[in-house]
Amino acid sequence: MVTIKNRVVIPLEGAARPPEFITFSGFAEEHIAIVFPALAPDATPLVRVHSECLTGDVFGSQLCDCGPQLHEAIDVFSREGGILLYLRQEGRGIGLYAKLSAYALQKQGLDTFEANRHLNLPEDARSFEPAAQMLKALGITRIRLLTNNPDKTGQLEQYGIEVESTIPTGVYLNPNNRNYLEAKVRVKKHTIPL
């Protein structure tokens, strides 16, 4: 059973009201929930389930859209409140080194999913069960979800979270991530209007 371990308030640059960073017991990875105080506490919570992307989240890589999606969530939640579940699932769960190997293959023409398979790894190794477990530990079973990925919505429902509505993120297209975004739409049916 996943339970809350600790809560600590951390002021963030640009966030008028500081969020709580929440740690958990019950899974191996160090997933965290970042809870921004809600303006309307009775409304269904707005949630972003974000998979770690060191290159995009920290360094602003243009090969994906993770960085701007993360910052969009932080901006919106800073204003309205919301819950950011930051999952330590680098590279769709295959890890950082494997993701960088997959990037090398993508430079040779494979798409993001073919590249994982070429490395004998799953196209997408993520389970979103920990996200559902974290929400339940926070006492939340009904959410509004910020995502373009239908698999996230489906898995959260499967693990007992009612997704009242799905809200798409912005479209963060640039010349370097077009192939990546097109593959997500073509293969995994992401709802990105390209």
Ligand SMILES: Nc1nc2c(ncn2[C@@H]2O[C@H](COP(=O)(O)OP(=O)(O)OP(=O)(O)O)[C@@H](O)[C@H]2O)c(=O)[nH]1
């Ligand atoms: N293996 C691999 N992982 C990638 C690649 N590009 C980004 N990632 C990882 O993909 C994850 C983000 O997944 P996405 O499919 O972009 O988006 P999503 O989180 O499923 O869906 P959204 O909620 O709409 O953002 C992060 O863990 C990134 O590190 C890549 O080319 N190869």
Ligand SMILES: [Zn+2]
């Ligand atoms: Zn990324």
